[in-house]
Every structure is written in structure tokens, then in C-alpha cells.
Amino acid sequence: MTLPQVMQLEEECRNYLYEAKNFLRDLLQVFNLLFGTSFEEASEWTMPKKPRPSVIEYAEANFQAQPDHIRYLKQLPACIAPFVAMRNAVEHPGGHSGMLVIQNFHFERDGTLAAPDWRRDKNGQTEYGPVSIVEDMRVTLVPGRAADARREALSVVSAAGLRVLTAAAMRLGQLTEAEIVSAAVTRLQANSEPAVLIGALEGLKLCALDRDADTFKRIADKSGIAARFYFLIGIVMLIDDEKYEGSKLEVLAKVRDEFQANRGRDFRHDLLSAIDDVLFQNILAGIHSYDFAFALLRSLAGLSYLENSVGTRRTKCHVPSLRVRKSGMTYPRCWTVC
Numbered sequence: 001m002t003l004p005q006v007m008q009l010e011e012e013c014r015n016y017l018y019e020a021k022n023f024l025r026d027l028l029q030v031f032n033l034l035f036g037t038s039f040e041e042a043s044e045w046t047m048p049k050k051p052r053p054s055v056i057e058y059a060e061a062n063f064q065a066q067p068d069h070i071r072y073l074k075q076l077p078a079c080i081a082p083f084v085a086m087r088n089a090v091e092h093p094g095g096h097s098g099m100l101v102i103q104n105f106h107f108e109r110d111g112t113l114a115a116p117d118w119r120r121d122k123n124g125q126t127e128y129g130p131v132s133i134v135e136d137m138r139v140t141l142v143p144g145r146a147a148d149a150r151r152e153a154l155s156v157v158s159a160a161g162l163r164v165l166t167a168a169a170m171r172l173g174q175l176t177e178a179e180i181v182s183a184a185v186t187r188l189q190a191n192s193e194p195a196v197l198i199g200a201l202e203g204l205k206l207c208a209l210d211r212d213a214d215t216f217k218r219i220a221d222k223s224g225i226a227a228r229f230y231f232l233i234g235i236v237m238l239i240d241d242e243k244y245e246g247s248k249l250e251v252l253a254k255v256r257d258e259f260q261a262n263r264g265r266d267f268r269h270d271l272l273s274a275i276d277d278v279l280f281q282n283i284l285a286g287i288h289s290y291d292f293a294f295a296l297l298r299s300l301a302g303l304s305y306l307e308n309s310v311g312t313r314r315t316k317c318h319v320p321s322l323r324v325r326k327s328g329m330t331y332p333r334c335w336t337v338c
Contacts, residue, residue, distance in 0.1 A: 005106050006116055010102050013118060013133060017100075019088040024080060033054065043084050046077045082128050082136075086120050098122025123211070154183040158249070162196060166203025170210070177207055185274045192282040194292050197275075200297035204268045211264040219258050223251055233259075259325040268303050 006012075007047060024042035032039055048054045053061070056073050063069045087094065088097035102118045117127025118136070154165060154175075162184075169175040175183075184200035220230065229252075236244070236252045237260075244253045275283070289292055 003107075003113075005104050009104050009116055009133075013102050014090050014100075016137065017083060017090055020080075020083045020089040024084065030054075043081075043088075045073075046081045046084075046229070061249060071177060082120070085128065085296055086118070098127060101130075102133075154180065154187070155303070162199030163202040164204070165201060167206040167210070170203075170207040177204060177265075178270070180204065181267055182206075183273045188275065188279060188283065192279055192286060194283050194286045194296065195269075197283050198292070198295050198299045200271060201296075203270050203301070204271060205299060208266045208268070212259075212269055215262050215264065216259050219255055219262070223255050225251070225255060240264060 021042045024045060025040070028039040028042070028044065033039060033060070035058075037052075038051065039045075039055060043049070044052065045055045048057060052058075056076060059070050059073045085097045088095070091098040093099055097120065099121050100118060101121055102116070103114075104116050116133045116176050117130040118133050119126050119131070121127065130280050132208050154162065154169070159250045166180050166184075169180065170177060180203065184196070188196055188200075216230075216233075220227075220233070225233070232249075233252050233255055236242075236249060236256050242253065272280075287296070
């Protein structure tokens with residue numbers, strides 16, 4: 001039996017480790033420029049080199065005002081230290097880091113076909129692996145699965161990037177909307193920035209629009225309606241109680257009704273419902289400009305009021321009607337127009 005093989009697997013893996021270590025070393029120069037430090041070796045991200053502490057130790061001593069930075073850097077031992085050690089094993093076989101062992105496609109003892117993997121052995125013991133090479137490379141700088149990486153990124157990404165990251169995580173099937181809501185609420189509880197709420201709402205809005213677009217296309221295709229006639233269904237939707245029985249518009253009305261019955265859940269409701277009144281007021285108090293005010297209103301566009309889901313507390317589905325005075329500005333009582 002002939003096994004499939006990845007050509008030049010060992011050479012490619014060794015080159016990958018070489019480039020990864022170079023990248024980590026070069027990235028230290030950015031850190032040095034930003035913080036006036038003098039780190040040199042890739043291993044210094046996680047290991048001290050006397051008289052210098054490691055980057056993590058430096059962060060713990062100097063970044064107390066930015067706990068997210070510390071939490072992010074504390075991931076490094078799990079995600080980059082193995083690559084540095086494997087590269088050292090390639091450079092100094094049998095030395096302090098032991099030996100790197102790379103296997104191409106092979107059969108396991110139970111007869112199953114296994115994908116290429118690698119491990120690091122030292123003194124007859126395996127210190128790392130065996131791990132699928134593809135999976136290990138996929139998460140190089142972020143530990144865990146792709147979903148773990150996305151979830152962690154949501155907690156530290158800039159508010160401006162939250163919208164794109166939220167939508168991308170959903171489109172790639174890496175996170176559910178419920179997980180996104182949970183991550184956004186946790187972040188807002190730690191730091192009530194209006195931009196974070198806006199970014200999360202915009203991302204969830206894109207998720208809902210993507211899902212509804214797929215649902216609409218599936219129903220329209222089933223009914224034999226070409227894309228060039230979609231706008232007619234949009235017109236029919238404006239009068240949602242008209243059935244057009246006996247007319248040529250009847251099929252469009254049926255598509256409209258089936259689409260309305262199968263529209264997905266808008267998780268912006270869940271996000272707003274998970275924010276208590278005190279936190280919501282704190283978020284609103286952080287709005288300093290009309291740009292932020294209208295960005296918040298825009299992020300709520302198309303969000304219907306669901307009386308049954310939230311009782312009588314309008315603050316859960318609508319920005320409350322109030323005046324917020326900041327920097328000499330007074331916001332009008334127009335928040336419920338969304």
C-alpha cells in the first residue's frame with residue numbers, strides 16, 4: 001500500500017519555524033520602540049534573560065492600567081513558546097530543547113490513517129506533541145481552536161474592529177451569536193465604552209442581514225423568482241397584510257409571508273436585554289458628540305420593538321428618551337426614533 005506524502009514536509013516545517021522565530025524577534029523591536037525596552041531574542045516574550053525580565057513580567061509590572069494587555073500577553077507561553085523551542089531543537093539537535101520529530105502521513109497502531117504531525121523529544125521523553133502540523137500552524141499566535149481565538153480577540157480588539165470581527169466570526173461559523181453577545185456584555189461590564197456597544201450592535205446587525213439574505217434567496221429560488229424581481233417583493237413587503245389573491249402579485253406575497261415567518265432572530269435584542277439600566281446609562285454618559293449619538297441610532301436601525309420579550313421596559317429595545325449633557329452639549333429627546 002502506498003501512503004500519500006507531503007513533498008518536502010521536513011524542509012517546509014523547518015523553514016516555517018525559522019520564519020516564525022524571526023517574526024517574533026522582529027516584533028520585539030516594535031515593542032521596544034513603543035515602550036523603550038531592549039528585548040532581543042524571540043524567547044524573551046515568555047522567558048527572562050538576565051538582567052531583563054520577560055515581556056510578560058514587564059507587562060505585569062507596568063501595564064496595571066491596561067489589564068486586557070496583560071491578559072493577552074499571558075497567552076504567549078501556551079501559543080508561541082512551543083514554536084521557539086522547536087526551532088531551537090532544529091538549530092541545536094539534542095541540545096537544551098531536544099530533538100524535533102516530524103512524521104508525514106502514517107498509520108496509527110489501530111490502523112487509522114493519521115495526518116502529518118510533529119513532536120519535540122528530550123532525553124527519551126516527549127515534551128511537546130505529537131500535534132497535527134496543520135492545526136498547530138493555524139493557531140500559531142493564538143492558543144486553542146479558531147473559535148477560542150475569535151472569542152479572545154473580541155475581548156481585546158479595538159471598538160472599531162469589533163463590527164468586522166463579529167460579522168466575520170459568524171460568517172465563518174466560528175462563533176454563535178449567543179457567544180458574541182456574551183463576549184460583548186462581558187467587555188462592556190469591564191469598560192462601558194459607547195464605541196464597544198456600537199461595534200457589537202453593528203456586527204450583530206450584519207449577522208442578521210446575512211442570515212436573512214440567505215433565507216430570502218432560498219425562498220425566492222424555490223418559488224422560481226429571478227433576482228431581478230427581488231425589488232418587487234420589497235415593495236409587497238411594505239403592505240404586509242395584503243394577500244393579492246388572484247393577481248400576479250400573489251406569489252410575491254407568499255414569498256413575503258414565508259420569509260417573514262422564517263426570519264432569523266435578531267440578537268441585538270439579546271445584547272440590549274443583557275445590559276442593565278445602570279450600565280446602559282453609563283454607556284450613554286460616555287457619548288460626547290453627535291457623531292457617536294447618530295452612530296448608535298444607526299446601529300439600531302431595523303430593530304423592532306418586542307413587547308413580549310422584554311415586558312414594559314423600553315430601555316431594553318430602544319435607547320431611552322433622556323437628555324445627556326456632556327461638554328456643554330444637550331442631546332434632544334429623540335432617542336426612541338429607531
